[in-house]
Amino acid sequence: MTGGRTMVAVTMSEAGPATARVGDLTQLLIDTDVWSEQLLFDAGIPILDVPLVSVGGGLGSFALLDHLRICGVRCESLRVLTPLTTPWESFAYLTRVSQVRPGDRLRSDSSACPDNLWGFPSYALREAFEADTVRGFLTPLWQVLTEPLFGEHYTPQLDQVLHALTREHRRIRYPEMVSAGQVRMVRRRQEGGYFTILTTPEATSATKRIAFRSAYVHLAVGYAGLKFLPDLHAFRESNRSSSRVVNAYEPHEHVYDQLRRRPGTVMVRGSGIMASRVLQRLIDERNTHGLQTRIVHIFGNYVSGPDGPRFMRRPGGDGFAYQAFDDPKAVWGGQLRDRVRRTEGAARVQFYDSLGSTSTPYRKRWHSQLADARSEGWYSSVVGEVDALDAGTDDLISARVQTGDSVLMAEASFVVDCTGLQSDIGEQRILADLLEHTGAARNPLGRLDVEPSFEVRGTRSGKGRLYASGAATHGGYLPGVDTFVGLQISAQEIADDLAAEGFGRRLGPVHSARQWLRWANNTVI
Amino acid sequence: MTYSLAGRMQTRILLFAGVGGIWAALITPILPTRLPLGRSYAMAFTVLALIIAVGVLWELLYHVLQQFRWDKDWPTVFSLAAGVPEGLLLWALLGTDTWFWDVPVTARAFWLLFVSTWLVIWAVLAGPIRVLVVRRRWRGGRLFG
Numbered sequence: 023m024t025g026g027r028t029m030v031a032v033t034m035s036e037a038g039p040a041t042a043r044v045g046d047l048t049q050l051l052i053d054t055d056v057w058s059e060q061l062l063f064d065a066g067i068p069i070l071d072v073p074l075v076s077v078g079g080g081l082g083s084f085a086l087l088d089h090l091r092i093c094g095v096r097c098e099s100l101r102v103l104t105p106l107t108t109p110w111e112s113f114a115y116l117t118r119v120s121q122v123r124p125g126d127r128l129r130s131d132s133s134a135c136p137d138n139l140w141g142f143p144s145y146a147l148r149e150a151f152e153a154d155t156v157r158g159f160l161t162p163l164w165q166v167l168t169e170p171l172f173g174e175h176y177t178p179q180l181d182q183v184l185h186a187l188t189r190e191h192r193r194i195r196y197p198e199m200v201s202a203g204q205v206r207m208v209r210r211r212q213e214g215g216y217f218t219i220l221t222t223p224e225a226t227s228a229t230k231r232i233a234f235r236s237a238y239v240h241l242a243v244g245y246a247g248l249k250f251l252p253d254l255h256a257f258r259e260s261n262r263s264s265s266r267v268v269n270a271y272e273p274h275e276h277v278y279d280q281l282r283r284r285p286g287t288v289m290v291r292g293s294g295i296m297a298s299r300v301l302q303r304l305i306d307e308r309n310t311h312g313l314q315t316r317i318v319h320i321f322g323n324y325v326s327g328p329d330g331p332r333f334m335r336r337p338g339g340d341g342f343a344y345q346a347f348d349d350p351k352a353v354w355g356g357q358l359r360d361r362v363r364r365t366e367g368a369a370r371v372q373f374y375d376s377l378g379s380t381s382t383p384y385r386k387r388w389h390s391q392l393a394d395a396r397s398e399g400w401y402s403s404v405v406g407e408v409d410a411l412d413a414g415t416d417d418l419i420s421a422r423v424q425t426g427d428s429v430l431m432a433e434a435s436f437v438v439d440c441t442g443l444q445s446d447i448g449e450q451r452i453l454a455d456l457l458e459h460t461g462a463a464r465n466p467l468g469r470l471d472v473e474p475s476f477e478v479r480g481t482r483s484g485k486g487r488l489y490a491s492g493a494a495t496h497g498g499y500l501p502g503v504d505t506f507v508g509l510q511i512s513a514q515e516i517a518d519d520l521a522a523e524g525f526g527r528r529l530g531p532v533h534s535a536r537q538w539l540r541w542a543n544n545t546v547i
Numbered sequence: 548m549t550y551s552l553a554g555r556m557q558t559r560i561l562l563f564a565g566v567g568g569i570w571a572a573l574i575t576p577i578l579p580t581r582l583p584l585g586r587s588y589a590m591a592f593t594v595l596a597l598i599i600a601v602g603v604l605w606e607l608l609y610h611v612l613q614q615f616r617w618d619k620d621w622p623t624v625f626s627l628a629a630g631v632p633e634g635l636l637l638w639a640l641l642g643t644d645t646w647f648w649d650v651p652v653t654a655r656a657f658w659l660l661f662v663s664t665w666l667v668i669w670a671v672l673a674g675p676i677r678v679l680v681v682r683r684r685w686r687g688g689r690l691f692g
Contacts, residue, residue: 133677133684140681142674168624336617345617352619355685356549511685531679538678 045229055459058212072101074238077205079104082242082492085513091194092537093526121299124181132176134506137190145178175346207455214484241490245443246450257411270296270440285314286435294380296440305391317401324405345381353501370466467497474499475519489516549620554688555606580656630665
């Protein structure tokens with residue numbers, strides 16, 4: 023490990039001596055695309071060497087490190103730079119605010135196991151063998167055997183996935199590879215490889231920044247942030263009562279609390295799984311507490327039945343497009359993946375369009391809840407686009423909805439936006455810096471352009487490689503990148519590419535079987 | 548499983564030849580064939596060869612049917628249930644006098660061999676194969692290419 027100079031300045035304050043942290047970015051560093059060690063020495067930023075750093079520290083980093091550890095890469099060769107305390111912290115947060123309770127089932131396949139790259143034993147099999155009763159043993163097995171013909175797809179429970187992740191996290195000694203902090207940027211190094219600048223938490227380092235010098239960098243920084251629709255954004259900017267207009271992915275328990283105290287109308291926007299979960303919560307609350315909540319559901323795109331050409335026809339009805347998972351299953355490993363692999367430019371956009379718009383899984387419970395609500399007259403759907411939201415009287419929000427040729431006015435106590443998490447990658451600081459200084463470009467859908475190996479195009483630096491996976495790479499050769507299996511497939515492609523470079527070994531049958539036995543025995547590696 | 552056509556063909560040929568071959572070698576001595584062991588093996592491997600050869604044609608049909616599915620997948624119960632028509636067709640072929648090879652096969656021996664081989668292959672495909680060939684499930688079932 024090579025260290026740089028570390029400078030500590032001591033100043034006096036009224037409270038006594040205080041240590042001002044030095045070793046910060048200079049304007050010269052910020053303006054220079056390709057860095058040398060001398061630039062960092064001059065800025066007083068120490069340099070640490072590690073062959074591969076993964077930036078983000080969420081499930082994307084976890085998937086890659088799990089794969090590399092299983093491929094025989096030592097802990098000392100890997101470092102995760104992250105502000106998160108566990109790799110599932112963001113995932114757990116997002117599931118919690120989006121109304122998934124620990125015992126609830128996710129929208130995820132039985133063999134999509136982020137804790138097990140082989141997908142075997144699947145979650146259904148594990149649930150069966152952990153059951154205490156014969157019924158508990160048979161139910162998941164029967165469901166996974168007959169899915170989706172005689173019932174809904176088997177999907178794992180949130181807490182089952184979190185427990186499995188905890189076990190694997192310990193087994194691969196993940197905590198030993200973590201450096202806490204916030205990554206500010208990644209820049210190419212003159213002699214090849216990269217420098218990754220970590221802003222360290224106070225009291226953990228004498229300098230404000232540390233530079234990690236590595237041959238390989240992996241970016242898995244997750245969602246850039248919440249996407250607010252323009253009218254919602256405008257309303258929140260101009261009104262103090264913005265807590266009445268919420269994005270479903272931000273904490274919004276107050277909506278349900280207030281509805282318990284005072285009856286109201288909730289306007290739900292969107293038709294994906296987030297909308298389904300919010301509707302379920304509203305209806306559960308109504309039924310459990312005997313509330314008088316009314317729901318106005320705004321559909322931008324109303325799906326009245328099965329939709330699409332003969333060979334790409336997706337089930338649908340009551341406004342929703344039905345699909346078991348985020349995308350048709352074959353995008354992760356079948357003929358649809360083969361097809362998208364051959365597309366570039368406009369053909370890629372066309373392919374993604376053919377996958378259809380937002381969808382939700384068909385679940386009997388949701389269907390019957392909405393059918394009851396419709397027949398009792400407290401759930402209504404409106405097809406149209408909201409032009410503007412205004413603060414009305416008595417804490418109500420007034421919405422102007424463009425429905426075809428006419429305009430409809432609707433009033434609600436709350437507006438819950440369920441239209442998604444996506445936002446522009448340019449809003450993510452590290453990615454924005456990458457686009458500006460490191461040669462990265464956007465793919466046909468506007469996200470980060472990556473090779474089939476998930477190397478970020480245009481960022482190669484000597485023998486160094488810079489990879490990205492997860493939501494930032496949506497629109498590439500693999501759809502469904504921000505899912506459990508999407509992250510695992512990306513990890514596998516990256517690991518194979520690295521193995522070809524001599525970093526780690528390619529997972530062959532014998533090594534894979536030995537490692538699987540270690541996984542099965544919960545042997546720490 | 549989300550098969551591509553090449554994945555289907557490779558799976559049919561290599562899995563039945565490999566795993567099916569090992570299984571047939573193990574089970575043949577206890578099959579009620581009423582034949583000497585050598586002839587029993589000839590019968591068993593003829594049946595296996597037929598499962599592969601006729602199966603290649605079945606796979607073409609399955610591939611066409613799969614195109615009608617939005618997910619472009621092939622649910623595991625389809626893979627299991629396909630054994631019924633495939634087994635019946637094979638039994639009909641073997642019982643045809645005009646069939647150019649004369650395989651003296653008893654119903655019990657045939658069904659024991661066919662059903663057990665089918666179940667073993669299905670069980671291997673349902674999970675354990677992923678441990679040995681980690682990339683297969685992301686390659687449309689292909690073992691190569």
